[in-house]
Amino acid sequence: MKKLAQKRFKPDFWFVTKATLLLALCVFIVYPFYTILTKSVFSTKVEGITLYNFVRFFTKPYYYTTLLHSLVVCLSTVLLATAIGVPIAYLMTRYNIAGKRILHIFIIMSLMSPPFIGAYSWIILLGRNGLIAKLFSTIGMTAPTIYGRNGIIFVFMLHLFPYIYLYTSGAMNGIDSSLEEAAENLGMSKLRRIWTVTLPVILPSILAGCIMVFMTSLADFGTPMLLGEGYTVLPVLVYNEYMSESAVNPNMASALSVVIVVCSLLVLTFQKLVVDRKNYMMSSLRPPQEVQLKGAKRFWASFPVYFITFLAFLPQIVVVCQSFVERSFSGVVQGINLSNYQAMMKRLSTNITNTYVFSIVAIVFIVIIGILASYILVRKKGKVATLIDSLIMFPYVIPGSVLGIGLIIAFNRKPIILVGTAAIMIISYIIRKIPYTVRSGSAFLYQMDPYIEEASINLGVSPIKTFFTVTARMMLPGILSGAVLSWITCINELSSSIMLYSGKTSTIAVAIYQEVTRMSDGTAAALATILTVTTIISLLIVFRLTKGKVKIV
Amino acid sequence: MSNNVLIRDAVKRYGDFTALNGVSLDIQEGEFFTLLGPSGCGKTTLLRMIAGFNSIEGGDFYFGENRINDMPAHKRDIGMVFQNYAIFPHLTVQENVAYGLKARSVPKPEIKKRVADALELVQIAHLATRKPSELSGGQQQRVALARAFVVEPSVLLMDEPLSNLDAKLRVQMRSVIKKLQRRLGITTIYVTHDQEEALAISDRIAVMKEGRIMQIGTPDEIYAKPENPFVAGFIGVSNFLECAVGSGADARAKVSIKGELELEMHLKRPFSGKGMLSARPEQLFFAKDGMPGKTLYSTFLGDFIEYEVQLDDGQNLIVNEYTKDTSVIHPVGESVRIRFDPERVSLYEAETGEVLSR
Numbered sequence: 001m002k003k004l005a006q007k008r009f010k011p012d013f014w015f016v017t018k019a020t021l022l023l024a025l026c027v028f029i030v031y032p033f034y035t036i037l038t039k040s041v042f043s044t045k046v047e048g049i050t051l052y053n054f055v056r057f058f059t060k061p062y063y064y065t066t067l068l069h070s071l072v073v074c075l076s077t078v079l080l081a082t083a084i085g086v087p088i089a090y091l092m093t094r095y096n097i098a099g100k101r102i103l104h105i106f107i108i109m110s111l112m113s114p115p116f117i118g119a120y121s122w123i124i125l126l127g128r129n130g131l132i133a134k135l136f137s138t139i140g141m142t143a144p145t146i147y148g149r150n151g152i153i154f155v156f157m158l159h160l161f162p163y164i165y166l167y168t169s170g171a172m173n174g175i176d177s178s179l180e181e182a183a184e185n186l187g188m189s190k191l192r193r194i195w196t197v198t199l200p201v202i203l204p205s206i207l208a209g210c211i212m213v214f215m216t217s218l219a220d221f222g223t224p225m226l227l228g229e230g231y232t233v234l235p236v237l238v239y240n241e242y243m244s245e246s247a248v249n250p251n252m253a254s255a256l257s258v259v260i261v262v263c264s265l266l267v268l269t270f271q272k273l274v275v276d277r278k279n280y281m282m283s284s285l286r287p288p289q290e291v292q293l294k295g296a297k298r299f300w301a302s303f304p305v306y307f308i309t310f311l312a313f314l315p316q317i318v319v320v321c322q323s324f325v326e327r328s329f330s331g332v333v334q335g336i337n338l339s340n341y342q343a344m345m346k347r348l349s350t351n352i353t354n355t356y357v358f359s360i361v362a363i364v365f366i367v368i369i370g371i372l373a374s375y376i377l378v379r380k381k382g383k384v385a386t387l388i389d390s391l392i393m394f395p396y397v398i399p400g401s402v403l404g405i406g407l408i409i410a411f412n413r414k415p416i417i418l419v420g421t422a423a424i425m426i427i428s429y430i431i432r433k434i435p436y437t438v439r440s441g442s443a444f445l446y447q448m449d450p451y452i453e454e455a456s457i458n459l460g461v462s463p464i465k466t467f468f469t470v471t472a473r474m475m476l477p478g479i480l481s482g483a484v485l486s487w488i489t490c491i492n493e494l495s496s497s498i499m500l501y502s503g504k505t506s507t508i509a510v511a512i513y514q515e516v517t518r519m520s521d522g523t524a525a526a527l528a529t530i531l532t533v534t535t536i537i538s539l540l541i542v543f544r545l546t547k548g549k550v551k552i553v
Numbered sequence: 554m555s556n557n558v559l560i561r562d563a564v565k566r567y568g569d570f571t572a573l574n575g576v577s578l579d580i581q582e583g584e585f586f587t588l589l590g591p592s593g594c595g596k597t598t599l600l601r602m603i604a605g606f607n608s609i610e611g612g613d614f615y616f617g618e619n620r621i622n623d624m625p626a627h628k629r630d631i632g633m634v635f636q637n638y639a640i641f642p643h644l645t646v647q648e649n650v651a652y653g654l655k656a657r658s659v660p661k662p663e664i665k666k667r668v669a670d671a672l673e674l675v676q677i678a679h680l681a682t683r684k685p686s687e688l689s690g691g692q693q694q695r696v697a698l699a700r701a702f703v704v705e706p707s708v709l710l711m712d713e714p715l716s717n718l719d720a721k722l723r724v725q726m727r728s729v730i731k732k733l734q735r736r737l738g739i740t741t742i743y744v745t746h747d748q749e750e751a752l753a754i755s756d757r758i759a760v761m762k763e764g765r766i767m768q769i770g771t772p773d774e775i776y777a778k779p780e781n782p783f784v785a786g787f788i789g790v791s792n793f794l795e796c797a798v799g800s801g802a803d804a805r806a807k808v809s810i811k812g813e814l815e816l817e818m819h820l821k822r823p824f825s826g827k828g829m830l831s832a833r834p835e836q837l838f839f840a841k842d843g844m845p846g847k848t849l850y851s852t853f854l855g856d857f858i859e860y861e862v863q864l865d866d867g868q869n870l871i872v873n874e875y876t877k878d879t880s881v882i883h884p885v886g887e888s889v890r891i892r893f894d895p896e897r898v899s900l901y902e903a904e905t906g907e908v909l910s911r
Contacts, residue, residue, distance in 0.1 A: 451635040455635060458604060458633040459627075462625070474641075
């Protein structure tokens, strides 16, 4: 009897991996969010379990207006980004826009650039001492302000329309051209064809893009923090609340976090229930042909794409230029030189080292865990795999500031004290950025022939050895192209870092934020240039590796 | 060393669904044995159980003397050719073929020689350094074949290896596989749903349906003497005719087809009741007396002419007439009479499908 029991339970490699992974996810994701949840129902002002914080949130204008602000900003951003993204996707997929491959890369680059750099650049251009603002005042006019609600929406729109563009153009390339030909054949005019066939078929993809835009703009902290000036949105309120409260008992911040998480989950549920169900399976035998325009027509089709891409990429150019301009304290230009970089190296070299060291360490973990997790999700399906999948993907939709608060209140007390260490920064990077790698890796593995592994086992190589020598090796392209995205978002990460950093563990992104608020524009621009250049080089590497077929979404 | 393979009462379940319901096979050493059946009959399931990729819910599997039920897949010493070849895309042709030898820690010089020999044998020695992505389907097929037999496995498994090739290449590779198997003498278990392929390539065939074996036999046995209506219908073309059977104690029976044709047959055992006759198109012929009908359609196919004949009761039959035996093509709409030789067709009990004819 004893022998039988032993035989039944034989912990193999995958059992151990699953158990370890699950344990880590529980400690670093479930436990922090559980702590947030429990903190949110307590208050220093009321005894015992209470909804006091939530009642306060929904009755005090100071709190509930931020929810309204967030919704206004997110919905406006979604609408505007769609209004730009869909036409651009249509032009780019259907017409011979000059240099479309380069444009495509630029659009992706502007999406992957650190979000707050967009805000910062637009301050340089349209802010109080902005270049364009000054230009306008010399001719006696007032430039539109970049601060407040409209500014936030404007920057979000330019930063996030690429999501819509990528989802839509992906779907447009997937339409079999016979669909539209059938409509044409049945006597539909061109515009009505787009309206009655093309648009309905790609609608699910557009909606998926909208959800990405909504979630990202809901979670973003840097842009509204820099531009808001009194127009407070939820993530900024969370930060303010947390910074103003004593770190030991951040109940209101926890309650706000719960509100954000609920908002995110509502949107996700909407996606699961409505968007995903509507997806059409299409067999694209003949991808649509590109219409060859000539002369003026080609120019007018290309112009809007160039204009928007230029606006979206402009922030990168501005920060790079700005980084070489030396200014006096009053903002007067002293010359074009490397003084900003010298100042940066003198004061902020730790931040630079930290950013790269933390990100590299995080990426090593992300790649290893990513390979194992992707394999479990695709090849070891079951309840445990589904659970691991949901837990890994959860932080993807949760604002960084919320995760930051969760980690702080969970690990600033026994049994595990991590607050202020480099470890907590790295852990937050791993759990926030691993979804990119796992998504890319598992998508890649889905397309991989499962019989390849069986062929190896069949030829006498044990399953574990097969995994490491054949499967992992073959998954590498998928894992790496995801890992580059993880890497880019790691080095640019602000919203959780700003919660978790201590003097010794501050990063470039945190320093940029502080320098901008300190009006020390030059060093901020130099730091931002470092991030931008690293981002662009990383992206170019991934374009090279994947031969331009990188999947951002 | 090649092995005989013995399977006793194999059972496979997926939840409530029973994919294999007590299958027993006795495959001889060096035999080319085919599992044939429509999709979903359990043939691939059985093959993957032998390979060790599917769990075994019941029964015993033996290679020679060894029971392999609990042996992990990588220790079973089996060569396998997959339907989509499963060539390692990151390795060259020769690295693919050498893979199994490396796993068996064969010394390097020997690996080199055996890989070269194997590639020579499947006639792709000139492709040794290519990557799989640079190969055609037929060439990939040869790599998969070489990779499987180069390790000299005790058993070779093939899972519909030709189904991804075009018709011409399929026939060509069929003879490559068969000649190679003869030459190497490896016990081979081959899965296919293509009855023509099975007939052409196998020493023996097991016809399967819904997780059961319907008949095991040599290709000619299965074609000429199908043991049940399913096999008769699945292998080749069969015309089924309802009939009334009345036999005496000596198993000599009078068979009557709707009163229009009466014949005498020798049965295996005495039987009276409803019967089901099965006749191949080439077993039917035109005659002066027989079942009345008229030709609906004729198709000239070179060596034979295929007629579709509608009997007066409305049933349609396929009748083949060989051009070497006749110079007449019956015009469409002609009234004809159809007969057959009662000793060559098969007769089944209508309800149980049990074979009655000898």
